[in-house]
Amino acid sequence: MSGGFRDGARDAGRRRRRGRGEQAVVPDAEFASYYGRPVLKRPEWKPLDVAGYLFLGGLAGASSLLAAGADVTARPALARTAKLGAAGAIALSLAALVHDLGRPARFLLMLRVFKPTSPMSMGSWLLAGYAPLTMAAAAAEVSGRYRTAGAAATAGAAALGPAVATYTAVLISDTAVPSWHEGYREMPYVFAGSGATAAAGLALAAVEPAQTGPARRTAVLGAVLELGALRLMRRNMGQAAEAYEEDRPRAWLRAAEVLTAGGAALAAGGAALAAGAAGRGRVLTALAGTALLAGSAALRLGVFHAGVVSAEDPRYTVVPQRDRLTARSRTGEP
Amino acid sequence: MTDDIARAAGHTDPPPRMGFFTDTSVCIGCKACEVACKEWNAIPEDGLELTGMSYDNTQGLGASTWRHVAFVEQRTPPPGAAHGGAPDDVDVFDAARNLTGSPGGGEVRWLMASDVCKHCTHAACLDVCPTGSLFRTEFGSVVVQEDICNGCGYCVSACPYGVIERRPEDGRAWKCTLCYDRLGVGMEPACAKSCPTESIQFGPLEELRERAAGRLAQLHAAGAGDARLYGEDPRDGVGGDGAFFLLLDEPEVYGLPPDPVVTTRDLPGMWRHAAAAAVSLAALAVAGFAGRPR
């Protein structure tokens, strides 16, 4: 499978794609393709719908945890924001999901079967249980009535919240898209961390600093988990990691790293300030919260676009599979 | 065992698993299959475009193209050199001008291959479909029920061959049905019926595999050492294809993935990692509330 026969064609393709003098992470492997056409179909999901769905699911799931914790530790303002945030985010995420369907009117067919091999089916059932709980928790919070039911709903939402925040990693990993599939081991941790920073961000942006101690700590821990797992994922996924280096995904992920790390640092630092000058601390924590929310959203967009890049370029499909075959023929396996 | 998928899918006493063996070594690129498929299945027109990719203006399989004939123009290397080549390294006009001579020492050859949905033994599209719109028929083929599909597009990203696609006009997913309607009344699929060279052969998969092995041996004996079967091995990453091929070059030259794996093979691992990550997230939140009062 070597020889000069392939070089010309491949180089032409390369030049077209890497417009801005970007460096490849590892030297390009030689490969053949059918006129440079992709092997896979490009994911048909719309970036804003699906990245939004991933982001809002993380925000909602982790907010439910903050809500329950705030109830237990008597932080009413934090509880209120987290409950309303979870309900609002999950409602918006469902809207994004329905909007992305080719046949939105047939949305309910998602619940036609219970299918463990389909993460989208499992996710639909999960949300069918989770969304009403967040609504009930928020309604009890706003009305100030039905406290027992509200507390039960809050606890139930908190029990399901972590699954809501992480199942979306399975959703996108369970595809043939190389830069999603190859990250399936670390992606749930990236999404868990990203959900935590988003929920903490919302709390920091909306709640008075006196009650946001847990949110600040969640922000820092979440940022460490998110950015650490992202590094690990990109290190472990082989050639598929290169898609994360291409223009569009790279820009989003750079933004995500700066906003998330910056927001977490600001949140931690803001604590010290809030203790002294209350006014300035309030502004800083709000800023930190906004940065964390934006960082979480940027991360989802970066991951989404990396997958699209890897599906559109036959290199990401052919080269690792060819390498696998070569390695196998060397060891004599079938 | 892999051929018992119809029974595993709940069909009692199914007929033998049916499929295609596409022998590309006898394909003449006439596209009768593309036309017959469009006609029989009443598939809408999906753009008339001149691609410059040899005689292939269809480009690939999609929502409205269920058979696609690939045209690969390549220069076979001079005797003794390495084999293979990307299709677009030949300028046909140059080649035509130099027909008497032998440019670059090799000859120009055409590879033609009629591609189709593979009707995988382990079909990712079917696994991930959340509505149950995609189902396994009694013949072992994989079919979309268009009245149930809600257009979620999951199958599109899951197929390792890039076959199934959403049709923009109606938002639903479409692909080859192995002419489910014709099979039901004992007829063969329209493409196989129309193929003038018997490049597309339809029949019980078991029988087709035997026939393919014979044909491969024949080609190898005749000196065509590059001939190979693609998708016939039940031990491959998708458990073998219900539609498999005899190719004359590496699969990627025809736009096929060299070693596809059904994504759901890793699904148990995915759920395990997601569960552990969910626990981490809960622990992280508990840590956030633990300790300090503020």
Ligand code: SF4
């Ligand atoms: S080739 Fe793709 S569309 Fe066809 S059965 Fe296999 S996974 Fe499904």
Ligand code: SF4
């Ligand atoms: S687009 Fe239709 S056929 Fe494909 S997975 Fe979704 S519901 Fe199933």
